[in-house]
Amino acid sequence: MDFNDTSEEAVFRAEARAFLAANAELKAGARPVLRQSGVDAEAVKRCRAWQAKKDDAGFAGLTWPKRFGGREASPILQVIYNQEEDDFVVPRGLYEIGLGMCIPTMMTYATPEQLDRYVRPALRGEEVWCQLFSEPAGGSDLAALRTRAERDGDDWVINGQKIWTSGAHLSDFGIIVVRTDPNVPKHEGLTFFFLDMKSPGIEIRPIHQMSGARHFNEVFFTDVRVPDSQRLGAVGQGWKVSLTTLMNERLAVGDVQRPEVDDLVELSRKVRINGKPAIRNGAVREKIAEWHARSQGLKFTRFRTMTALSKGETPGPENSIHKLVNASKLQDIASYGLDLMGAGGLVVDDDLAEAYAMFQAALLSSPSSRIAGGSDEILRNIIAERVLGLPSDIRADKGKPFNQVPTGRR
Amino acid sequence: MDFNDTSEEAVFRAEARAFLAANAELKAGARPVLRQSGVDAEAVKRCRAWQAKKDDAGFAGLTWPKRFGGREASPILQVIYNQEEDDFVVPRGLYEIGLGMCIPTMMTYATPEQLDRYVRPALRGEEVWCQLFSEPAGGSDLAALRTRAERDGDDWVINGQKIWTSGAHLSDFGIIVVRTDPNVPKHEGLTFFFLDMKSPGIEIRPIHQMSGARHFNEVFFTDVRVPDSQRLGAVGQGWKVSLTTLMNERLAVGDVQRPEVDDLVELSRKVRINGKPAIRNGAVREKIAEWHARSQGLKFTRFRTMTALSKGETPGPENSIHKLVNASKLQDIASYGLDLMGAGGLVVDDDLAEAYAMFQAALLSSPSSRIAGGSDEILRNIIAERVLGLPSDIRADKGKPFNQVPTGRR
């Protein structure tokens, strides 16, 4: 067990630090970047420029094959890069899904020609990708999707609706899973494609979230044509392909969302209880200690995963732990921070709100963190069934043709 | 809404107080009675004498019909009596099941002659009753019981095993539900009886609990004969009869188990954190406040139930709330109290342990409170399904003949 860098790691860390110092602003003292609102045109420009810079310096696809401009580096170097980048303000949020989920899926299923065409532009940030899985009727039951594709000559014709698509309005391409046979059980009738998001028949509407943000979209498909050559995996094997994508999702490092424990510590020094700084109060201290232990536990759990990865092991469902713990922690820290502020905690005006109103922002955004990308309940199911090996729940839809599964009024 | 006694209530309260003052010791200052160990012969004598005294004074069956020595009083008077009795040390634990569950079931299903024979001796404490429902294979799935009864002339012959029978070894009579037809779905093949606990073929073995207590028993039946005249309800209707009993169980007032919040307050004044009494620490105060709010909430919820009862309404499954909240609260208070004591909290020796070692005793007894008489999980199911009307879980055993339902290795 060793927390110190090897000499190779130390060299790499210095290199990364130098690159970041030359090209980005240090976070310390800067206003925290809250992922509140959608990415606007200005932000897109910044993201694109930054991604190109990273690629030029060889930091964009650290663990990727060299033929795509990667370094084929150990996942530990990725951890080191992330640690260093975490000290700087860098524009983010546009490429995570594409590089973290879409392109890895392409690498497994697309043809060499397709990879030659799509991987580099994605890594350089010239083309943006999105992922079209969720549907209104599906929710936690992802495979219960209804968007259908029918074969027509060399094409497939897609009709239906997707939802919760991050960045659809900014994307050039998307990966999509659709139902090609409703007469077989739900997992068996799905097929997976990638498509051009500018195709005729695609309509994109942003979803207004309770936090005010508009990250997500509804995407409507009306007779959208996709060539069969853009199919990924066999007809009817769409679920299997989706699982590849989702496994990569679990590995994606979520940003540490603010406020973190240190923000609460800082707040507790400023606000007062019975005339003394709140941090002198036992109740406040107990909560800080518990949340700190959880944050550190997650941090070191990720280190354990990265160590396993660097030994060639495959990360599994145990990575569900991160979002499960973080999302509720965020909601609880946000709520508690406001309690410490008292009535003043209600206010979000820039000149009056404490800590850039990050506690208030998190109160409103954290409910989506507990749901999007797998609800708390689904993540506990995954841990119970796939990590602990407990038997699955009784399935009302098991073996039933999809079009005969009961559906509700909502 | 009125918390003050009416004049009738005030008169009754004074009467109850006078009776108690004349016949029992005040709790204040006395060593708390922990329901740790089984009831021994001495305790039985005390219980019996006290019950007879209560009956003589007309406090034993306050709400019961006059023909059985009751007063047909409003449930509010019962609350008042309980409030007053709560200030005194009285011997308890022998008649609760008989008077709270068995005799009320008899009142619904037994013949007038049987009631004439059994009710008065039970109320006077001359005969003790127990309830024989649970079985090793059943657990939360109470109706999955396997003890069978077969018809033989005017008798039924019972074979099998019951478990978790409180006070079986002290009981004169018992009520029992058994399987009379294993070829029909589980709820349909049950029949209900009462029987003489001294019948040949009954063997009783105490269960040693982790707390050291031996409240419960295993009861083995080998060719035990029960006359058909002691059947309660029709053949095959045993489940319906059991539900009457269980509804009465929910109404039974559980003793407030020590340590209660006030015990924690007292402890927090004695033990010190950073040189000051623990009660000055914010973390301790927060926990006290939360548990106090929960205790009071339960107390007033019971008052609401009693008010509804006094208006002739039937108490329902919402009464599951009491045990659900109390059991975990007890475990949490016990554990937290020990944390405040630090290493000294380990010790249970009489001369060294704080507060008569009641925190330690509760740590070891509370796990059974969270299970016996309906586990936390079953109580939440009851609230969800029977109070909130949520749909039942999918039943793997639904409609299946009992002898074809899958069973596990334990």
Next chain:
Amino acid sequence: MNFDFSDDLKQLRDQSRRFLTERCTPAVVRRSLDGEEAYAAGLWREIADMGWIGAAIPEEFGGAGLGYEGLCVLAEEMGRAVAPVPFASSAYLAAEAILTAGSDAQRREYLPKLADGSAIGCFALSEGNGNPEPGTIHARVVGGRLSGVKWPVADGGIADIAVVVACDEHRQPGLFVADLAGVRRRDLRTLDPTRNQARLDFDGLPVQALGSGGWGSVQRVLDRAAILFAFEQVGGADACLQMAREYAQERFAFGRPIGSFQAIKHKLADMYVALELARSNAYYGAWALGADATDLPLAAATARVSATEAFHLASKENIQTHGGIGFTWAVDCHLFYRRSKQLGLAIGSAPFWKDRLVDLLETRNAA
């Protein structure tokens, strides 16, 4: 002993619930959410005409004289409807402060206007972050004139009359009352735009002292209001539980209603438990308020602690039960989540009331 509302009050509850279901629809609430109106003025007019604002104000001061239990019943329904009106500020705080601390002349001057809704009242306590403690009060009255800054003041942007907590010439905090005409105000952006919040800058405003009760009179107003807030929170929590329950019955996943899964069942059972405990504690508070019982402060703290917990839990787990659509702007879950925090932070947040509860418990046990 009788631990339930009278039939008359149950009738009031049913009537007010019907009325608010009809007139205080989500569309009405959303007009305030979207900033189209600072409060639902039309609804406020109707509420005033029915005598609700003055429910607990004696008839001699222009109230309906229904007593505190009546006001509690109405408070619960206001919470259920997420009503975008200054009911709490006018009825639980301003009117109560004047009624409990004011002189007869002050009562005659202010209460009829508050009761009939022709004036809106507010309670100017906070000066930024922190909970209600004497040491946080820097506003000061010298020679009958008030200087200082108060924020956030609920309904401060729409109020005509303010009860202000400020220090007197001896730096002792206490209650004052004033007309707000001409005061510099600024509406604030907050977590719950369905309730107006403002910053008030006082610069020599003429005020009258409300009695000479010092911080005790402030705390007395807070204690009494805490019980009414608890009812409003119970109403909100109940509405969330009902929303979650209906959704769980109708929404299917994996071929069955989501309410048939234990994860959802047990979540809703926990919401129910918290709600019932809060309701029972609120009921005791209602009795203590009506009877002006000696343990009113402890009853109030207990009710407040339970109700804040119940509404917070119910509003966040209602969103969770709804899944994805639960966190959209279009679905009403967030109205309750916002209101839950607004009510929970007003008049002192949970840590404040928990600490006070233990203070009172210590005093009681020492007695």
Next chain:
Amino acid sequence: MNFDFSDDLKQLRDQSRRFLTERCTPAVVRRSLDGEEAYAAGLWREIADMGWIGAAIPEEFGGAGLGYEGLCVLAEEMGRAVAPVPFASSAYLAAEAILTAGSDAQRREYLPKLADGSAIGCFALSEGNGNPEPGTIHARVVGGRLSGVKWPVADGGIADIAVVVACDEHRQPGLFVADLAGVRRRDLRTLDPTRNQARLDFDGLPVQALGSGGWGSVQRVLDRAAILFAFEQVGGADACLQMAREYAQERFAFGRPIGSFQAIKHKLADMYVALELARSNAYYGAWALGADATDLPLAAATARVSATEAFHLASKENIQTHGGIGFTWAVDCHLFYRRSKQLGLAIGSAPFWKDRLVDLLETRNAA
């Protein structure tokens, strides 16, 4: 960077697990539970012979020189097996105190005996209720002689050597070491009879000072021990989770395994989450211990807080998962529940370590 144990240490883990599964069966543990023996003396002998007690003691003082990571690995297995031996007292506390605070002569005198198991060590800190704070220490050494009362002292009834926390002639608390021959002792009844606990009455026992580090040297021993305790707690929690998991797979209700119900699934998932967080924090502690890192105290407090929570949760919910038989004497669930509380209360309970964690966090952030 490498955040896993080496292959050698994994081998040690597997070997020690196999050994303890075979030799430290529930029947062995129950001999101590039922009071038949104060500790498993035979097992202790074998453990000593394998060099486990002295795993982290340098070879020059008679240890195995495996380093701290080795001792961490063994601690986890001791927790998994609920081992009824004075391993923590001898290895994590007495030997560590002597090693970190003692003179070379003291090390040479005591460590070889502790390492080979010919002497059992204990750590006499507590004087009744309360957590480890300088103000709780009344035992006093005057003229090299110790007077005072210590209880409970883990393994105090079976120990040969004690490291004692006592005040010196200037009333400054610090560490002392002594042979216990002739000391008046009384075995105590406790929540966890599988570990000896005693009251020691000192009445002029000759002692030697262990360095002159004052309370700092006491806290240093506690910090280092906290990491080893955390591993033992992680081992216990893991065993509980495995027990619950197996039972949930095999026990049926309503015609299906209880592990197929979400109530059980999610309970076990929560146990898993707590365990994994605790394990990761313990791993960081192991590294800090081996590297004597500057943030060892914070790493120790963090590991201790997580591990105490994880074992408490796992041991109580393991009983709950088992249902009725879970709270019988005959089934092993309660062995872990008792041990969980014993380990959780030793060397300072959760509130103590949470408070210390924040102290250290404040110091770090201020730096």
